[in-house]
Amino acid sequence: MNDMSPDSYVTADGRTIGGVVMEMKNITLRFGGVVAIKDISFDIREGEIRAIIGPNGAGKSSMLNVISGFYVPQEGEVWFRGKRRPQMKPYQVASQGIARTFQNIALFDGMSVLDNIMTGRLTMMKTGLLSQAMWFGRAEKEENHHREQVEKIIDFLEIQNIRKTPVGRLPYGLKKRVELARALAAEPKLLLLDEPMAGMNVEEKEDMSRFILDVNDEFGTTIALIEHDMGVVMDLSDRVVVMDYGKKIGDGTPDEVRGNQAVIDAYLGVAHD
Amino acid sequence: MLYREAGDFKTSYRDDSQTFPIKFDRIAYYVLIAVALIVVPFVINDYWANAVLLPFLIYAIAALGLNVLTGYAGQVSLGTGGFMAVGAYASYKLMTSFPDVNIFFHIILSGGITALVGMLFGLPSLRIKGFYLAVATLAAQFFLVWLFNRVPWFYNYSASGQISVPERAVFGIKVTGPQTEAWATYLFCLVFVFLSAWIVRNLTRGSTGRKWMAIRDMDIAAEIIGVNPLTAKLSAFAVSSFFVGVAGALFFSVYLGAVEVGEAFGIQKSFLVLFMIIIGGLGSIFGSFAGAAFMVLMPVLLKNTLVGGLGWATDLAAHLEFMIVGGLILFFLIVEPHGLAALWKVMKEKLRLWPFPH
Numbered sequence: 001m002n003d004m005s006p007d008s009y010v011t012a013d014g015r016t017i018g019g020v021v022m023e024m025k026n027i028t029l030r031f032g033g034v035v036a037i038k039d040i041s042f043d044i045r046e047g048e049i050r051a052i053i054g055p056n057g058a059g060k061s062s063m064l065n066v067i068s069g070f071y072v073p074q075e076g077e078v079w080f081r082g083k084r085r086p087q088m089k090p091y092q093v094a095s096q097g098i099a100r101t102f103q104n105i106a107l108f109d110g111m112s113v114l115d116n117i118m119t120g121r122l123t124m125m126k127t128g129l130l131s132q133a134m135w136f137g138r139a140e141k142e143e144n145h146h147r148e149q150v151e152k153i154i155d156f157l158e159i160q161n162i163r164k165t166p167v168g169r170l171p172y173g174l175k176k177r178v179e180l181a182r183a184l185a186a187e188p189k190l191l192l193l194d195e196p197m198a199g200m201n202v203e204e205k206e207d208m209s210r211f212i213l214d215v216n217d218e219f220g221t222t223i224a225l226i227e228h229d230m231g232v233v234m235d236l237s238d239r240v241v242v243m244d245y246g247k248k249i250g251d252g253t254p255d256e257v258r259g260n261q262a263v264i265d266a267y268l269g270v271a272h273d
Numbered sequence: 274m275l276y277r278e279a280g281d282f283k284t285s286y287r288d289d290s291q292t293f294p295i296k297f298d299r300i301a302y303y304v305l306i307a308v309a310l311i312v313v314p315f316v317i318n319d320y321w322a323n324a325v326l327l328p329f330l331i332y333a334i335a336a337l338g339l340n341v342l343t344g345y346a347g348q349v350s351l352g353t354g355g356f357m358a359v360g361a362y363a364s365y366k367l368m369t370s371f372p373d374v375n376i377f378f379h380i381i382l383s384g385g386i387t388a389l390v391g392m393l394f395g396l397p398s399l400r401i402k403g404f405y406l407a408v409a410t411l412a413a414q415f416f417l418v419w420l421f422n423r424v425p426w427f428y429n430y431s432a433s434g435q436i437s438v439p440e441r442a443v444f445g446i447k448v449t450g451p452q453t454e455a456w457a458t459y460l461f462c463l464v465f466v467f468l469s470a471w472i473v474r475n476l477t478r479g480s481t482g483r484k485w486m487a488i489r490d491m492d493i494a495a496e497i498i499g500v501n502p503l504t505a506k507l508s509a510f511a512v513s514s515f516f517v518g519v520a521g522a523l524f525f526s527v528y529l530g531a532v533e534v535g536e537a538f539g540i541q542k543s544f545l546v547l548f549m550i551i552i553g554g555l556g557s558i559f560g561s562f563a564g565a566a567f568m569v570l571m572p573v574l575l576k577n578t579l580v581g582g583l584g585w586a587t588d589l590a591a592h593l594e595f596m597i598v599g600g601l602i603l604f605f606l607i608v609e610p611h612g613l614a615a616l617w618k619v620m621k622e623k624l625r626l627w628p629f630p631h
Contacts, residue, residue, distance in 0.1 A: 068497060094499030106494035108487050110556065118480075119487050123499035125480035129508060135475035140287065143479055147286045186498065 008046075011238060018046030020079075021222055022067070022190055027076035029062055036062040037073065038246040044190065049216055050224045051233045054243035055266060060226045061103060063243070064192050067224070068100050069093035081189070095123045097189035101179045101196060103226075109168035113178050116167050117153060120185025121146045150185050156218075157181050157211060173204040177211070184215060191215070193225040197232060205229065209236060234258065242266070292474060309463060314456040322455035327528045329569045330462040331520050334469045336549040336561035338516030343547070344555035345477055346509035347489025348398050352410035354542035355417035356514050358534050359387045360521030362427050365436045368526070369429060376441040376448065376526065380465070384519040390417075391514020398506045402492075414543055421534040437531035449526045458527050465523060469516050474558055476512060485509050486556070517546075552605055554614025563613035571598055 008018045022044040029037040037059045044050045052060045065071045067078070069090040078085045080096065088096075099120070108116050125142055132139040154160055157177050162170060167178060176196065183191055196212065197205045209232055215221050227233045233240065234254040242250035242257055244266040250257045257263055281296055283289040293299040317326065335357060342348050363383035368376065394413040398406050421427050428436045440450030447453045448461045476482055484505040487495035496502055525532045532538075545568060553564020572594055579590035609616045 070497075089501075090496045091499045091501045094497060100497060102494065106491050106497075108490035108494070110490050111483070111486050115483055115486070119483050119495075119498055119500075122480055122484060122487075127480070129476070129481060129512075132479045132481050133472045133475050135479070139475070139479050143290070144286045147290070151286075182498065 015047060015217065017048045017238065020044070021046045021081055022224075023079040024063075024066070025077040025079065027063070027066060027073045027078070029059075029066060029071055029073045035246050037066070039076075040243070040246075040248045041076075042241050042248065042251055044222060044224055045239075046222055047216070047220050048222060048238040049212070049236055050222075051237035051240045052224065052226050052243065053228070053230070053233055053240060057245075058243040059246040060243055061194060062246075064100065064194050064224070064226060067093075067190075068098060068192060094186065097186075098192065099183040099186040099188035099190075100192035101176075101183050101194060103194040103198060105172075105175045105179055107167045107175055107179055107182070110166070112164050112166055113159060113170070113181075114147075114150065114154075114163045116178055117150050117181045117185045118146065120182040121150065123186065149187075153181050153184050156184075156214070173200055173207075176200070176204075176208065180208075180211060180215075184219075184221075187219075188221060191221050191223045193223060193227075195226050195228065197227060197229055205232060212236060290478065292478075306467075310460075314460055317455045317459055319455050322459050323528075324573055325569065326459055327462055329565055330459070330466045331523045331528055332546065332549060332565040332569055333466055333562050334523070335517050335520035335546045336553065336565045337469050337473050337558065338513045338518075338520060339546050340550045340553075340555065340557070340561045341473060341477070341485070341516065342509050342513035344550055344557065344560070345482060345489065346485035346506065346513075348395070348506060348509060349403065349407040350410040350513070351407050351540070351543045351547065352394060352413035352417070353517055353546040354538040354540060355414040356387050356391055356517040357521030357524060357542060358417050358421055358538035359390045359514075360384060360518030361525035361532055361538065362421050362436065362534070363387065363518065364522035364526055365429075365438070366427065368439055368441065372439065375443065377443060380519055380522045380526070383522040384515040387518020387521065388511040388515040391510045391517070392507050395507055395510030395514075398510065399503055411540075411543075414540055418534050418538060433533075435531050435533050436525070438526045441526070449530070451530065453527075462523055462527060465519060469519065470558055470562075473512075473516070477558070481508065489556075548602060550612075552602060552612055554612030557612070557614035559617060560612050560614030563617065567613065568598075571601065 008016060010016050020043045023041075024043070025041050027037055027040050028035070040063070052063060054060050062071060066073050069088050069092065072087055080098075085096075108119065111119075125146060127139045127142050131137065154163060157180065159174065159177060159181065162174065162178075167175065170178065180193075180196065183193075193212070197208050200208065212223065212225070213236065216223055225237070227236075237254060239252060240250070240254055240257045241248060242260070242263045244262075249262040249266055250260040252260070281294075283294070288294075293302055313326070335353060339350065339353050342350050360383045363386040364376075364379050367374070367379040367382055371379070394410060397409040401409060422434065428434055431437075438449045440447060440452070442448060443461060446457045448457050477485070484495070484500045485508075487498070487500050488502060488505045488509075492502060495505070521538065524537070529537060549564035549568045550561060551564070552567055553562070554560025575594045575597055576590060579585045579593060580587055585593075605613070
């Protein structure tokens with residue numbers, strides 16, 4: 001963490017929030033005639049939990065897809081760790097240290113939980129095809145080293161008992177957790193969570209919230225998340241961006257956003273007279 | 274009571290990720306290797322070698338190869354016959370151009386050449402998937418067969434258009450040509466089978482295999498976690514074609530001896546190998562062997578019972594054989610769509626609890 005940053009500060013619960021790690025500058029994204037994102041700028045600071053909220057169709061997921069390299073915005077710049085990011089394929093973005101989860105779970109159903117989480121470390125596994133074909137020696141050593149790291153995450157997320165279960169057989173809540181584990185296995189600088197609590201019951205939501213806070217606290221991971229449950233968002237996040245119809249209508253701490261008239265209008269509707 | 278994992282504790286990740294984690298399996302595997310190496314060569318005769326063992330071993334390599342591509346990386350290919358032809362013709366050209374080099378290296382090199390050709394024909398997979406890719410590989414099949422038929426350089430301008438293998442020996446023992454001993458050709462193929470299975474297992478248990486399976490299961494998610502689809506798919510095509518090429522080279526040089534490309538490596542060969550991995554089990558090494566054994570043994574078995582046992586006319590038996598094999602394929606696919614490997618797995622699960630299932 002960059003403690004030297006002039007504008008770093010300490011939160012009420014004692015976490016240090018550093019300088020800007022990712023900055024979106026005037027992003028505009030169009031699909032044909034439809035403008036999904038219109039001239040949005042915001043930043044994400046090191047160590048914080050940043051929420052993106054907004055009604056359905058506001059462009060939140062599109063925003064996440066821009067960050068993870070799926071969509072290429074027509075206008076605007078993405079700055080990551082002090083450098084302007086050139087246009088990149090998603091797998092190149094991944095190797096820069098940005099990991100994400102999906103709104104609809106995107107796990108590899110044919111593989112075990114352990115293998116799924118191990119895929120999170122693929123960008124770090126460097127042995128070539130030939131030494132892997134021989135296995136004994138470098139490939140095995142590398143595999144066991146990464147297995148050790150993955151086991152730490154398995155312990156952390158309390159999924160030891162399902163390690164060898166094929167992912168296809170797991171219930172929804174656990175799948176979400178495995179997906180989080182896979183993203184964490186990549187040791188990301190920035191973790192993007194697309195509706196981590198969608199479709200969960202209260203207990204599962206509480207578990208998930210705890211994991212998100214723990215991840216942020218223990219690993220110091222910067223997190224950007226999209227979530228619809230306002231209670232969760234207001235509790236978890238340090239700062240919130242509010243989007244509506246592709247535009248940014250609010251940005252600030254949960255309390256500031258809660259009092260913002262434009263936000264209230266977007267969520268509650270406004271009388272047309 | 275024998276087949277237990279209780280009390281068999283693993284104390285290191287190395288132990289935990291070994292190929293046969295259950296002791297009984299491990300012993301069975303060693304016994305199998307010992308029998309294949311020590312017992313079979315002494316009891317083998319020409320009939321067993323030519324009708325059963327050689328085709329089984331060679332098809333097992335081809336099935337392993339195709340399973341890498343289709344079973345692990347999820348790319349359907351109907352070009353197996355064509356790629357086997359590449360291996361066969363590469364080994365022929367190499368053997369006739371460099372007669373002093375050992376045939377073992379020629380066969381490995383043929384695999385390498387096939388890998389390059391496979392990568393070339395794998396390029397469309399970056400844009401298309403599923404059925405459309407199958408059609409694209411079908412083009413490879415027909416193009417390659419046409420090429421080897423039409424360009425005389427490939428068959429050294431021989432009048433018949435066929436290629437026939439020169440005599441070659443390993444450690445002074447002939448493995449190709451008309452005067453080979455059954456045990457020698459058998460052992461020669463067995464070495465390749467063993468190496469192939471070992472390498473495929475190693476590749477699929479590590480990061481390369483995970484890349485392939487990630488692409489197979491969900492390519493978008495694979496890309497987001499950092500898998501480059503280009504290298505993952507092309508490496509699958511390369512590795513797969515390598516083994517298919519080795520199988521083609523062995524099929525030509527050790528098994529058939531003389532080959533006419535359309536006959537030996539036509540589209541039916543592509544389907545045969547595809548059936549092997551579907552029946553055996555996609556994404557399973559055991560499945561590749563089981564499928565190869567099924568497709569090689571079933572016709573032999575049927576022929577022996579119908580013609581030898583019941584005394585039917587050969588042509589009648591041959592027709593009936595087609596129908597029965599087809600019916601059995603359907604039967605297996607309905608009973609267990611994931612192939613013999615899945616049946617085997619279910620059986621092992623049951624065996625672990627036997628005889629007290631509750």
